[in-house]
Amino acid sequence: MVHYEIEGGHRLEGECRIQGSKNAVLPMMAAALLQRGTVILHNCPRILDVFCMIRILEHLGCRVDWDGHTLLIDAYELRGCAVPREEAKKMRSSVILLGALLGRRRRAVLCCPGGCVIGERPIDLHLAALSSMGAEICQEEEDICVETGGLHGARICLRFPSVGATENILLGAVLADGETVIRNAAREPEIMELCRLLRQMGAKIAGDGTARICVQGVRKLHGTEITVMPDRIVAGTYLLAAAGCGGSLYLPEAPVRQLACLRRLYACWGMTWREKGGSLYVQSAGDYPAVRYVETRPYPGFPTDLQSPLAAVLLKAKGESCIRETIFESRFRAAEEFRKLGADVQIAGQLCRIRGREKLRGAVLDAYELRGGAALIVAGLMAEGASVVRDEGFLERGYEHIVEDLRGAGAALTCRRSLPTAAK
Numbered sequence: 001m002v003h004y005e006i007e008g009g010h011r012l013e014g015e016c017r018i019q020g021s022k023n024a025v026l027p028m029m030a031a032a033l034l035q036r037g038t039v040i041l042h043n044c045p046r047i048l049d050v051f052c053m054i055r056i057l058e059h060l061g062c063r064v065d066w067d068g069h070t071l072l073i074d075a076y077e078l079r080g081c082a083v084p085r086e087e088a089k090k091m092r093s094s095v096i097l098l099g100a101l102l103g104r105r106r107r108a109v110l111c112c113p114g115g116c117v118i119g120e121r122p123i124d125l126h127l128a129a130l131s132s133m134g135a136e137i138c139q140e141e142e143d144i145c146v147e148t149g150g151l152h153g154a155r156i157c158l159r160f161p162s163v164g165a166t167e168n169i170l171l172g173a174v175l176a177d178g179e180t181v182i183r184n185a186a187r188e189p190e191i192m193e194l195c196r197l198l199r200q201m202g203a204k205i206a207g208d209g210t211a212r213i214c215v216q217g218v219r220k221l222h223g224t225e226i227t228v229m230p231d232r233i234v235a236g237t238y239l240l241a242a243a244g245c246g247g248s249l250y251l252p253e254a255p256v257r258q259l260a261c262l263r264r265l266y267a268c269w270g271m272t273w274r275e276k277g278g279s280l281y282v283q284s285a286g287d288y289p290a291v292r293y294v295e296t297r298p299y300p301g302f303p304t305d306l307q308s309p310l311a312a313v314l315l316k317a318k319g320e321s322c323i324r325e326t327i328f329e330s331r332f333r334a335a336e337e338f339r340k341l342g343a344d345v346q347i348a349g350q351l352c353r354i355r356g357r358e359k360l361r362g363a364v365l366d367a368y369e370l371r372g373g374a375a376l377i378v379a380g381l382m383a384e385g386a387s388v389v390r391d392e393g394f395l396e397r398g399y400e401h402i403v404e405d406l407r408g409a410g411a412a413l414t415c416r417r418s419l420p421t422a423a424k
């Protein structure tokens with residue numbers, strides 16, 4: 001258990017470097033399986049989800065080495081095609097290994113993927129798409145077994161622009177026979193990052209970043225080297241913390257183009273937002289109006305991963321705000337925790353209404369998932385006095401050094417680790 005101890009009520013002032021993107025690097029790691037050479041990923045975050053993916057790749061026969069923040073994946077010799085059960089349960093993104101393993105091994109076995117508890121999270125879109133590309137799927141109790149004599153191109157129209165399903169289709173399609181067209185594809189920047197890597201590996205892909213992606217299968221892919229983009233959700237978390245606490249923050253390498261949704265919020269709050277090249281400077285007086293209505297949407301809409309940190313900021317906004325969560329069905333656990341700080345929050349189904357309060361008071365809060373956990377830290381920083389966020393390791397799945405980053409910006413935040421009771 002990790003205890004984040006916060007002395008809140010102070011302004012943030014300083015500079016933060018943003019780590020490499022978790023959601024970009026995980027599918028890139030899966031993509032490394034599609035070739036027999038070495039894929040080198042620079043700016044790879046050292047976070048639990050990456051460690052989990054490394055253990056899976058090693059189990060499958062890859063040799064994986066770190067050199068600082070560079071990850072080297074040698075996939076010359078693959079042994080297996082089964083993702084170890086205990087790792088798959090920890091991390092939902094293990095599902096994207098299906099497409100990659102089918103492409104390289106023609107067979108994949110995966111137990112139903114786990115990850116953050118933020119709703120039902122089915123994988124029907126992944127399975128239907130792979131099936132239309134020539135995969136046979138059978139489900140045995142907890143395990144999904146997928147096999148093919150060779151994937152072929154297909155025309156796939158997704159019911160919803162699922163990020164993971166789009167990635168899985170891409171990973172299957174690059175080595176499939178013929179052309180695959182994905183309609184209603186996800187347009188997230190992380191999809192474009194995956195395509196950038198796959199193209200460097202020799203894949204033929206067009207249209208990424210739009211809702212129609214076209215892939216011409218090739219016979220072989222090769223190793224390459226790439227720098228992972230900065231994490232827009234980590235950057236967004238810090239920018240929201242600065243908005244809520246007041247003060248100023250400088251991000252020397254910010255994914256500015258991908259944060260347009262926050263630029264718009266900063267404008268409606270009357271705060272400073274200055275972009276120069278790839279850097280960003282923001283300033284907040286810590287005094288801002290409510291946001292009448294925001295809903296989470298697939299990119300370029302407001303990201304569901306920043307919904308909880310935004311809700312934290314709105315706890316002290318002047319007036320009533322309303323957030324509708326449209327992507328996941330149970331993502332208001334953090335909002336419920338906010339009440340312990342004296343916040344006025346009402347949740348009804350997918351709607352969360354927040355009446356801003358002038359002051360919040362510190363409390364002991366429990367993290368239930370990754371981004372919700374980060375939001376509790378933001379709220380703790382905004383509250384007067386001491387708060388503690390108790391976390392069973394969710395935050396370290398995605399944030400490499402949230403304590404150091406926010407401390408560097410003047411936050412009074414420390415982290416204390418306690419052993420699980422049985423290990424004491």
Ligand code: UD1
Pocket residue numbers: 022023024026092093119120121122123124125126127160161162163164165190304305327328329
């Ligand atoms: C990815 C991100 C996650 C982010 C989410 C939405 C990674 C590792 N994770 O998750 O941080 O919150 O995108 O931007 O990149 N759905 C189905 N059937 C499917 C697949 C998805 O119904 O087969 C539904 C889900 O239940 C959910 C919605 O589609 O309601 C979005 O899911 P999806 O875009 O697939 O998210 P992930 O790829 O899991």
